[in-house]
Amino acid sequence: MFTRDEYKDLAEALTKDVKSKLSSEVKSLLLVGSVAANEHISGESDCDFLFILDKKVIKGQKFLKTLTKIGEIAAKYLEDPLYSSLIDIEVIGEDDLPSDNKKSLYSWTRASMAKNGKALIGDNPFERLKINNDKLKADALCMAREFYEQMKDLVLYPPTDKYRGLYMVVDAVLGCACAYLYSNGETNFYRSNAVMIFEEKYKDKLNFEPLQISQRLRLAAKTVDTKDFIPKSLEFCRNVITELINN
Helix, strand or coil: CCCHHHHHHHHHHHHHHHHHHCCCCEEEEEEECCCCCCCCCCCCCCEEEEEEECHHHCCHHHHHHHHHHHHHHHHHHHCCCCCCCCEEEEEEECCCCCECCECCCCCHHHHHHHCCCEEEECCCHHHHCCCCHHHHHHHHHHHHHHHHHHHHHHHHCCCCCHHHHHHHHHHHHHHHHHHHHHHCCCCCCCCCCHHHHHHHHHCCCCCCHHHHHHHHHHCCCCCCCCCCHHHHHHHHHHHHHHHHHHC
């Protein structure tokens, strides 16, 4: 079982490496997600890092060299059994933040989460970003549809590995739950506490039993009844989409 120290040590060690090897290329390094808010589940939650590259290095050979350096740093931790299951890295450019005036590959849902991120290097440019609620809702619907398609594929083509199948179902349920929360204007939540938000605010809106089961599976509970879990999860994801479309 991992303790909080492993997450803290990973963040400190990675920050030191980036400062040493990428000081001029990286505009900001953010710790995002549940770890940044101390809401993670030890041993289960990822430690998510967001690299924001200086716009001067985005194009050409310098960009490729920078990505290579990031890959070398990441490999160091991916090869370490203490950190390999924790680390998750995303790289964007300084100009990739979403705005009302341009299309961006970086979604408003991810921007909403990054807004609460902790700056390890530089500042957090997402803090200055005004979230466009209409676009946030549109992105949330796209997000829910992607996870619903994942659920449909699981029903049509069940994995031979039972545990792999359960993992993907839990992933889809949590993804749809987060999409629902984003669409309802929630910004201060993570996968680790999404079920608590549903219990507090939305228990009369949806039957979220699959979400409750998913959370218990994430916590490795030994007495979880998974009978009809997959069809109920498919229905939950479908109902989320219906709610998002109607609202």
